[in-house]
Amino acid sequence: xSDTQANEGGDRKVKRxxxxxxxxxxxxxxxxxxxxxxxxxxxxxxxVSLVFADDGVYQLKKGQQTKGIGQKNFSPTYRAxxxxxxxxLYVERESLQARGLSPDDLLVPVRVLGSAELSVLMDEQDVLxxx
Amino acid sequence: xxxxxxxxxxxxxxxxxxxxxxxxxxxxxxLLMEDAVYGxxxxxxxxARLAQAAKDRRIYVLGPDLAARGFTPxxxxxxxxxxxxxxxxxxxxxxxxVQAWV
Numbered sequence: 014x015s016d017t018q019a020n021e022g023g024d025r026k027v028k029r030x031x032x033x034x035x036x037x038x039x040x041x042x043x044x045x046x047x048x049x050x051x052x053x054x055x056x057x058x059x060x061v062s063l064v065f066a067d068d069g070v071y072q073l074k075k076g077q078q079t080k081g082i083g084q085k086n087f088s089p090t091y092r093a094x095x096x097x098x099x100x101x102l103y104v105e106r107e108s109l110q111a112r113g114l115s116p117d118d119l120l121v122p123v124r125v126l127g128s129a130e131l132s133v134l135m136d137e138q139d140v141l142x143x144x
Numbered sequence: 145x146x147x148x149x150x151x152x153x154x155x156x157x158x159x160x161x162x163x164x165x166x167x168x169x170x171x172x173x174x175l176l177m178e179d180a181v182y183g184x185x186x187x188x189x190x191x192a193r194l195a196q197a198a199k200d201r202r203i204y205v206l207g208p209d210l211a212a213r214g215f216t217p218x219x220x221x222x223x224x225x226x227x228x229x230x231x232x233x234x235x236x237x238x239x240x241x242v243q244a245w246v
Binding site: 035036037038039040041067068071074075076077078079080081082084086088111112113114 | 152153154156157178179182185186187188189207208209211212213214215216
């Protein structure tokens, strides 16, 4: 049984997983842990999407230099998500605006959506995981 | 000698910085560290409140925590002074005690 058949056939349903990231990086372990789980989800060939809202948008800020705080800079991992076929990255417009940020400040291409559109997308998921 | 207050939570997500500002006296020092550094940025909604507080209090932000989060000292409001770890130690020594708003 090839993976393609399994995914397209009805015997092994691909679930829609959405990871909702709402915390800034480094101050807590949530952002890093979310990335770990996202990569696990991708390994199981599921339909994975990531949402960045509230302080979660700071996870994607360009130019993170963590040498001074002695922690691993995990921000390059967001750029590598593409290699794991994770291409659905959504950022809430309201959260970006409240922080004076624009998509140019972010280290990966994202789709910027308003809260209303994002809530529709959330409703369509099989599994929502909050970090 | 005044008290040095430290706060480490994002003011966009918690009320800790607000409580700290409400309960500090004129002349106090306030150091923003870890996720609290976002409060010192020009670009956010929290900075106006901080600029107001800086009129009678000294406000500092920890540089290495800013850099880790992808921001430079140029993005910090003028009322806030950027310090490094050595500066943090000096602040602790200059104040008679430290109150952490964790």
